[in-house]
Ligand SMILES: Nc1ncnc2c1ncn2[C@@H]1O[C@H](COP(=O)(O)OP(=O)(O)OP(=O)(O)O)[C@@H](O)[C@H]1O
C-alpha cells in the first residue's frame with residue numbers, strides 16, 4: 001500500500017467576469033500520483049503547472065474559493081478535512097515555498113521545537129541548526145531578523161526534526177548556499193532511507209536526480225509522466241512523454257533547445273491532450289480526448305503515442 005495516493009484530483013477557481021458570467025480556471029486536471037514510504041518522488045514542471053496547489057490540497061490548506069474533486073488517501077484511508085487537521089504538521093509536514101509561513105511573533109528556535117514530538121526538543125533543535133549552519137544566537141531571533149536563506153533553513157529544520165511519515169518540500173532550497181543545498185538533499189535521502197516518504201517539488205532537475213527515486217513531470221495541472229530517475233540520461237530517449245523529453249532537452253546542461261509555444265491558460269484548456277498544441281508528435285486523435293494515465297516500461301505516461 002502506498003502511504004499517499006492522489007487519484008483524479010481536479011482543482012478549479014471560479015472568476016466572475018462582470019454580471020453573472022463566470023470563468024472557470026482549471027488549475028489541476030485529473031491528477032494521479034502516489035508516494036511510497038522510503039522513497040523520494042521529485043515533482044518537476046513549468047511554473048504554474050500546479051505543483052504548489054497539489055501540496056496544498058494534500059495538506060488541506062487550499063484557498064477557500066478553490067473547488068476540488070477526486071480523492072486523496074493517506075495510509076489507505078481517505079484524507080478527510082478532519083484527518084488533514086489531525087495529521088498536518090505531525091504525520092504530514094510541509095516545507096512551504098514561501099518563507100511567510102514562519103510565525104512572525106515567535107522566536108525561530110521555539111518554532112522549530114514545537115515540531116519535535118519526542119525526546120529533548122532543545123537538543124534536537126540545536127543539532128539541526130548546527131547541521132544547517134545556523135549560529136547559536138539564531139534560535140532567539142524573530143523571523144524578521146533573518147535573511148531569506150536563513151528563513152529557508154529554519155523552515156527546513158522544522159520539517160527535518162518532525163519525524164513525519166510524509167514530508168512535502170515545495171522548492172525548499174532557493175537562495176541557499178550550494179553547500180547547504182547539498183546538506184539538505186542528503187538529509188532528505190537519509191529521512192527516506194529511514195522510511196519517510198518525501199515529495200520534493202523543485203525546478204532543479206539536476207539536483208533532484210542525485211537523490212530521488214522517481215520523477216513526476218507536471219504540465220498544465222496534471223502528471224504527464226512518472227519515471228524512474230535512471231531514465232533521465234542522454235537526449236531523453238528513455239523518457240515516455242514528448243513534454244518530459246522536451247523539458248529534459250531544454251536544460252542548459254543538455255541541448256538547451258527551448259520548447260515552442262506556452263503552457264495553456266487554465267481558463268481555456270484544450271479539449272484533448274493538454275500538450276497537443278505544442279507537440280510535434282500530435283495527431284488528430286490527440287485533440288479529441290484526454291489521454292488516460294497508463295503504465296509503460298516501469299513508469300507511467302499520459303500519451304497515446306508513447307512507446
Ligand atoms: N488562489 C488562486 N486563485 C486563482 N488561481 C490560482 C490561485 N492559486 C494558484 N492559482 C493558479 O493555479 C495555477 C497553478 O499554481 P501553482 O502555484 O500550483 O503552480 P506551481 O507549479 O507551484 O508554480 P511555481 O513553480 O511557480 O511555484 C497557476 O496558474 C496559478 O495562477
Ligand code: NI
Nearest residue numbers: 051052053097
Ligand atoms: Ni509553486
